[in-house]
Amino acid sequence: MFRVTIAVRADDIDANGHVRGPAYLAYADHARWSCVRAAGIDLAELAERRIGPVNLETTVRFHRELVPGGEVEVGCEFHWGTGKTCRVTQELRAPDGTLVADVSSVSGLLDLDRRRLVADPGAYWLELAARPELLGLAPKTT
Template identity: 80%
Template sequence: MYHITIPVRCDDIDANGHVRGPAYLAYADHARWTCVQAAGVDPASLTARRIGPVNLETTVRFHRELVPGDEVEVSCEFHWGTGKTSRVTQEFRIPDGTLVASVSSVSGLLDLDRRKLLPDPGTYWQELVTRPELLGLAPKTA
């Protein structure tokens, strides 16, 4: 599982003095992209193959407020099935371990030319990664 710590920025705060909802989505996206890059995927390699990740559904559950001065650790855990989609679950925790929010996303890989989802997206990611364990994929065999 991958983790990244993100400081709460002043421009992430709403009129109520806590982090606004869209900022949680931005944190989740940032964590997923840094995870993919840490796994060895260069975003340019996706473009060169004419494929791109797409978010099809996102659910956010809020458990506790985040306020200015907080830091939040965001995790990423990928879950692969046999169809055209995968799921990513993410937990947002403050340094003492308290769960602040959770995000669950359904994603796919889009053929950028045909505008269709590709079957079994994990096989495409497997071809691109150098650290498959970060994306919940089996290690490559020699």
């Protein structure tokens, strides 16, 4: 599972003194993009192909408070089926390892000209990725 550590910023804190809900979504988004980049995907190349990643559904389950003054570790794991989408599961953990939230998203790749999801998004990622295993895809064989 890909992991990234993110600093909790002062503006992530709500009136109750803990991290506000939208910040959890921002942490999850940051981790997904970091994972895609770490896999070697060039977002400019996707744009040249007129393909763009889209998030179709996101569910956040909160387990514990995340408080100011620290960091959060966010994991990212892609799960592929046979359709036009994949599921991305993410765990957000406090510095002591405590699970503070989990995020589940359904994502796809949008054909920017036709405004429709591409039929096999994994094939696009696999073609472009230097490290497809970070995206839950079988590495290329030569």
